Amino acid sequence: MDLKGNLLATIDPKKSDLDPRVIQSKLISLKQAVLAKEALEKTGKFVPMAEAKLPKTATNNYDYMAIGGLIMLLGGVTLVPAARFYRKSGQSAEA
The missing domain is CATH 1.20.5 (Single alpha-helices involved in coiled-coils or other helix-helix interfaces)
Known part of the structure; x- marks a missing residue:
C-alpha cells in the first residue's frame, strides 16, 4: 500500500508464474520501477511512471x-x- 492507502500490488504465486512471458513482463515492470526510483533520488520529487500490466494471478x-x-x-x-x-x-x- 502507498501512503494514501491505495493497494499497489498483491502477491499470489502460482506455477503459471514461471512462464517466460510472465517473467518477462514482471522484469519489464521492475525495470520501470527502478528507473522511477532513480529519477526520484535525483530530483527529490515523485516521478510518475508509466503503467506496466502484470498478468492476473489472483486466486x-x-x-x-x-x-x-x-x-x-x-x-x-x-x-x-x-x-x-x-x-x-x-x-x-x-x-
Missing part, C-alpha cells in the same frame, strides 16, 4: 490459506517442546 483458493494456517499452527506447537528442552538442558540457543 481465492481457501485450501492454500488453510494449509498455510496449519503450517503456522504446527510451527507454534513445536516451539513449546523445543523451549522446554532447552530450559531442561541448560544450553543456550546459538545463532
